Amino acid sequence: MQIVVNGKPTDFEKPISVQDLLHRLGYLDHFVAVAVNQECVVRRNYGTHFIKAQDQIEILAPMAGG
Numbered sequence: 001m002q003i004v005v006n007g008k009p010t011d012f013e014k015p016i017s018v019q020d021l022l023h024r025l026g027y028l029d030h031f032v033a034v035a036v037n038q039e040c041v042v043r044r045n046y047g048t049h050f051i052k053a054q055d056q057i058e059i060l061a062p063m064a065g066g
Contacts, residue, residue, distance in 0.1 A: 001013070001052070001053040003051055003052075003053065003055045003056070004054075004055070005021070005025070005057045005059065006058060006059055012051075015050045015053075017046065017047055017048065018036070018041050018046040018049045018050075018051065018057075019046040021051060022034070022046065022059070025059070032059050032060060032061045033059075033060045033061075034057065034059055035057070036056070037055055037056050038056070038058075
């Protein structure tokens with residue numbers, strides 16, 4: 001199954017939850033916002049929201065600065 005994460009095609013063997021995706025990409029311990037197909041996913045739903053083939057994922061982390 002192929003998905004797109006922050007503009008980069010990524011392959012997985014099977015559907016994966018947002019929580020598992022963040023864990024695999026090293027984001028699980030960080031505060032991030034996640035959108036799937038341009039729809040925000042609420043943090044409490046990360047474990048139950050599953051990503052499907054061809055989904056477009058955006059992971060956004062806060063940035064410091066002015």
